[in-house]
Amino acid sequence: MQEIISNSSARRHENLIQVVQSYYQLTKPRIILLLLITTAAGMWLAAKGEVDPLLLVITLASGTFAAGSANTINCIYDSDIDYIMERTRWRPIPSGRVKPRHALFFAIALAVLSFSLLTVFANLLAAVLAMLGIAFYVVIYTHWLKRNSVQNIVIGGAAGAFPPLVGWAAVTGDLSWAAWLLFLIIFLWTPPHFWALAIMIRDEYKEVGVPMLPVIAGDEPTAKQIWVYTLIMIPFTLMLVYPLHTSGIVYAAIALGLGAIFVQKAWQLLQSPEDKKVARSLFKYSILYMMLLCTGMVIDSLPVTHHIVTAFGDHLHSWMGSAVAVVSSIYQG
Structure with missing residues (x-):
């Protein structure tokens, strides 16, 4: 199948923009967006609504690189079935726009960058969790479960659940x-x-x-x-x-x-x-x-939400107290 992929539908990039687009597509950016949202939720909860902006940017960037690495390896591994399915046939690897070994180098670079950023700007736990997420997605889901078990999504779903752990650990250093x-x-x-x-x-x-x-x-x-x-x-x-x-x-x-x-x-x-x-x-x-x-x-x-809820609660309590007093006076009268 790899020979078919290499020879039958190979395409060439005409300029640098197309090269960038192909490698960008390898990361499956639409999937990454949702992962970043769950990462951010973990960070905000851990920080009680007051997240360090720099840490937020670094952690989300690192999460993007980690997820992009995992998705790129997935594209390499699934290039044979991607070529068969019309929906995925024109992805960068099955279409011949990116060679598998180049995609692998790209994935490794993204993983190293993610680990380095989290280690330096957050902590080692967050960095290790990001790498565990990659390993789980690639080894447990893509390699072991996807083509061999009907429970592939049930167990493999754990891979997509790592981002909030990374976000939480980046803020607190623990889980x-x-x-x-x-x-x-x-x-x-x-x-x-x-x-x-x-x-x-x-x-x-x-x-x-x-x-x-x-x-x-x-x-x-x-x-x-x-x-x-x-x-x-x-x-x-x-x-x-x-x-x-x-x-x-x-x-x-x-x-x-x-x-x-x-x-x-x-x-x-x-x-x-x-x-x-x-x-x-x-x-x-x-x-x-x-x-x-x-x-x-x-x-x-968010602190502002807490203030609004507290103020509303106080007003509601005051109003109910007044209402009870009015009712009591009526009955007493």
Whole structure:
């Protein structure tokens, strides 16, 4: 297959901009954005809403390099099946625009840069966690699970849950229960998110022999699993409020609202498991859900939010006290 990739569809860059674009595409930037949002959420929670701007920039840049490294290695490893699937055939490696060995050098450089920045500007724990994220994604998910186990996404989802740990460790130098809860939330969110996509492109996975759950078990069992994981995930998102008390009422309201919509969409898929439009709707919403959930964590952690909530609570308490006094005077009169 590699010979086919090298000879049948090789393309050449015409200028430096195209070279940059090809290497940029290797990093899968659309995936990285969501990872950075979860990293930022971990940092804001750990810093109680007051993050050092320089540390934030360095950590997000390092996270970008680490994720880009992992995604580039994934592109190298999956170049054979990427060539078969029309959706991915024109990625840089299967199209011949970037040679695998050059992509590997690029991935190593990104990983070294990420580790160095986190070690110097944050701490060794954050740097090690970033490297563990790369290793888990490349070795456990891409190499071991993706083509060999129907549970590939369930276990492999842990790779995408490392960023908030990196963010938390960058701020505090350690990992609390709240940090591990963030890890667990993303771990539980990954199967519904990715299985919805897998239902949409089931035939492509079947064509290249990747044993995604819809390919092996069918759409209906997959929809049931999505429903179960969704119901399990929602209560864990609220544990940041109680018993951990890391987030407050603003986050709780946001999490409940977003969770209710997630449950509704998962239920709709459960009723129509073969409807790709419903699966697409759930997939797209799952991305928005995680982005808004993390945004809710950030907003709730801000000192200004605490001041507003406290002031509102004081006014509400005062108003209720006045109301009770008025009612009491009426009855006494």
